[in-house]
Amino acid sequence: MTPQDFLAVQFEGHRSHLRAVAYRMLGSLSEADDAVQEAWLRLARSDSGAIDNLGGWLTTVVGRVCLDMLRSRKARREESLEDWLPDPVVGREDASDPEQEVLLADSVGLALLVVLDSLPPAERLALVLHDMFGLPFEQIAPIVDRTPSAAKKLASRARQRVRGAAPEPDADxxxxxxxxxxxxxxxxxxxxxxxxxxxxxxxxxxxxxxxxxxxxxxxxxxxxxxxxxxxxxxxxxxxxxxxxxxxxxxxxxxxxxxxxxxxxxxxxxxxxxxxxxxxxxxxxxxxxxxxxxxxxxx
CATH class of the missing domain: 3.10.450.50 (Nuclear Transport Factor 2; Chain: A,)
Structure with missing residues (x-):
C-alpha cells in the first residue's frame, strides 16, 4: 500500500463524521459532499506526517470550508433555508444502511436546521462545532479569526438565538x-x-x-x-x-x-x-x- 493509499483509507474512516458536520453547517447534502471532497483535496496536498490529530484537523478544515461556503452564499444573496427547506436525511425504520445511520444519528430536525440558517455564519459554526461535535474553542478560534474567548461568545450568542426558536422533539x-x-x-x-x-x-x-x-x-x-x-x-x-x-x-x-x-x-x-x-x-x-x-x- 502506497502512502497515498494509506492516507485515503484513514480519510475514509472519518468521512461519515465529516459529512455530518458539513450537513449541519450547510443544510444541503450535495454541498456537504463538496465540502468533504475539498477536505480530502487539502489533505492530499498537505504534509500529513505533521498532523498529530487527523480527525480534529479534518473537522477544522471542513468547518473552514463550510464557513467560506456560507459566507459566499450570503454574499451572493442566495436563498437561505428561510426560503427553502434543508435537504432531509431519510432512513428506513428498520435501519439498514450503516452510512445513512451515522448521518441520521448525527442529524438534527429540519425545524432546527431552519433556525440555524438564521444565524450569522460565524455564530453557526461556533455553535455546531462546539455544542454539537465537542470541538474546543481553541480549535474553533482560528477558523473564525477570533480568540478562544471571542469564539465562546459567538457560540453563546447563537445558543441564545436558538433557544426556544425550534420545538424540542420528544425523545421517544x-x-x-x-x-x-x-x-x-x-x-x-x-x-x-x-x-x-x-x-x-x-x-x-x-x-x-x-x-x-x-x-x-x-x-x-x-x-x-x-x-x-x-x-x-x-x-x-x-x-x-x-x-x-x-x-x-x-x-x-x-x-x-x-x-x-x-x-x-x-x-x-x-x-x-x-x-x-x-x-x-x-x-x-x-x-x-x-x-x-x-x-x-x-
Whole structure:
C-alpha cells in the first residue's frame, strides 16, 4: 500500500463524521459532499506526517470550508433555508444502511436546521462545532479569526438565538410514531376534530414545492394548519404512504405509482405536533436517491 493509499483509507474512516458536520453547517447534502471532497483535496496536498490529530484537523478544515461556503452564499444573496427547506436525511425504520445511520444519528430536525440558517455564519459554526461535535474553542478560534474567548461568545450568542426558536422533539420515537399515525388517520378520514386534537396551538407547517411553486410556504397556528385538512386528505387518499425516519424523527414518505412525491417530517413535542415540514420539490426529491418503500438510500 502506497502512502497515498494509506492516507485515503484513514480519510475514509472519518468521512461519515465529516459529512455530518458539513450537513449541519450547510443544510444541503450535495454541498456537504463538496465540502468533504475539498477536505480530502487539502489533505492530499498537505504534509500529513505533521498532523498529530487527523480527525480534529479534518473537522477544522471542513468547518473552514463550510464557513467560506456560507459566507459566499450570503454574499451572493442566495436563498437561505428561510426560503427553502434543508435537504432531509431519510432512513428506513428498520435501519439498514450503516452510512445513512451515522448521518441520521448525527442529524438534527429540519425545524432546527431552519433556525440555524438564521444565524450569522460565524455564530453557526461556533455553535455546531462546539455544542454539537465537542470541538474546543481553541480549535474553533482560528477558523473564525477570533480568540478562544471571542469564539465562546459567538457560540453563546447563537445558543441564545436558538433557544426556544425550534420545538424540542420528544425523545421517544415510538411515541412520535403514534402521533404521526394519528395524523394520517385523521387525514384519511377527513376528521377535523381528531386533527386539531394532536396539533400544538403554535404548530408551524412548512411546505417546499420548489421554484415553480415559489419556494417554501409557511403556515402558523393550529387553526390555519387544520384548515389544510382537505389537502392532507387528498394526499393521504392518492398516495401510498410509508413510515420513515426523517432527520431522526418520525416521518412519512409518499409515493404515487412508485414515484416519490413528498417527504414529510413531524416534530412531536409534549405529545403534540409542533412542526410539519414537507418537501415536494421534484428535482430535489430525485437527488435524494431514495428506494421504495419507506425511504432509505440506494
Amino acid at each position: 420515537l415510538s411515541g412520535q410514531r403514534r402521533v404521526v399515525e394519528a395524523f394520517l388517520a385523521a387525514a384519511r378520514g377527513g376528521d377535523l376534530e381528531a386533527l386539531v386534537s394532536i396539533l400544538d396551538p403554535d404548530v408551524v407547517l412548512r411546505a417546499d414545492g420548489g421554484v415553480l411553486t415559489g419556494g417554501m410556504k409557511a403556515i402558523r397556528g393550529a387553526a390555519a394548519v387544520s384548515g389544510q385538512l382537505a389537502t392532507f386528505q387528498r394526499m393521504a387518499s392518492s398516495a401510498a404512504t410509508y413510515p420513515a425516519r426523517v432527520n431522526g424523527l418520525a416521518g412519512l414518505v409518499n409515493t404515487v405509482d412508485d414515484q416519490l412525491i413528498s417527504v414529510m417530517s413531524f416534530t412531536v413535542s409534549d405529545g403534540k405536533i409542533a412542526a410539519i415540514d414537507i418537501l415536494s420539490d421534484p428535482g430535489r426529491l430525485a437527488r435524494l436517491n431514495l428506494t421504495h418503500p419507506g425511504g432509505g438510500s440506494k
